Amino acid sequence: MARKHVGRDFLWIVACALIGYGCVVEGEFLEDLVPSGPNLGASALASRCGDGVRQDKEACDDGNSASGDGCDAACAVELCWVCQEALPGARSACGPQCDAAAGQSCFMGACVSCSDGLRNGLETDVDCGGACGPCVQGLACGAAGDCATGFCTGGVCCNEACGAACVRCDLAGAVGICAYVPENETHEQQACGGGTSVCDGKGACKNVASQACTKGIECLSGKCLGGVCQ
Ligand SMILES: [Ca+2]
Numbered sequence: 001m002a003r004k005h006v007g008r009d010f011l012w013i014v015a016c017a018l019i020g021y022g023c024v025v026e027g028e029f030l031e032d033l034v035p036s037g038p039n040l041g042a043s044a045l046a047s048r049c050g051d052g053v054r055q056d057k058e059a060c061d062d063g064n065s066a067s068g069d070g071c072d073a074a075c076a077v078e079l080c081w082v083c084q085e086a087l088p089g090a091r092s093a094c095g096p097q098c099d100a101a102a103g104q105s106c107f108m109g110a111c112v113s114c115s116d117g118l119r120n121g122l123e124t125d126v127d128c129g130g131a132c133g134p135c136v137q138g139l140a141c142g143a144a145g146d147c148a149t150g151f152c153t154g155g156v157c158c159n160e161a162c163g164a165a166c167v168r169c170d171l172a173g174a175v176g177i178c179a180y181v182p183e184n185e186t187h188e189q190q191a192c193g194g195g196t197s198v199c200d201g202k203g204a205c206k207n208v209a210s211q212a213c214t215k216g217i218e219c220l221s222g223k224c225l226g227g228v229c230q
Pocket residue numbers: 062064065066067068069070071072073
């Protein structure tokens with residue numbers, strides 16, 4: 001550091017500051033040469049990110065200008081890292097925010113794991129699905145791979161594919177089991193006849209009263225008279 005030139009450089013620095021330009025002396029920023037001065041402009045006092053000395057306006061300074069090591073090129077702490085100094089203002093030491101040895105990973109700045117009893121990260125249900133192990137039948141899923149059964153239907157892990165019009169896997173009291181849609185109801189995602197007919201409670205679509213028919217079996221009532229369901 002060229003502190004022996006401070007007296008000479010100081011005058012030059014003041015001149016630079018007065019005409020509104022930042023000054024660099026021998027490749028070093030001013031703060032390295034002159035700690036402070038009453039008439040220096042803000043630019044002249046700019047600390048140098050990467051000098052290994054954390055100034056107040058820096059969240060961290062690990063002594064380099066590389067990113068990806070916890071303290072980025074602008075001396076901001078990177079997502080999923082924590083930085084601290086042994087002494088105030090000293091060089092920052094950065095490390096991962098989460099404890100990988102304990103099974104934690106970092107997801108959007110939060111520590112998550114497949115064994116913390118919480119649904120977090122990319123899990124589809126508590127501690128399963130996504131990047132964790134598959135969920136058991138009846139738990140929530142987003143894709144077949146989230147389920148131990150290999151079937152994800154209606155957002156739950158199902159015992160079978162369960163893709164027909166009058167069955168569903170998310171009925172209250174039978175979540176995870178492919179069951180018949182109740183009589184006179186319809187499946188909103190797999191509606192019978194484009195939504196005009198209903199389920200019979202035994203897995204089949206049936207026409208309702210006043211809809212056209214050729215046989216009684218086509219009608220929910222079982223009665224087809226004159227080409228019309230009764
Ligand atoms: Ca760095």
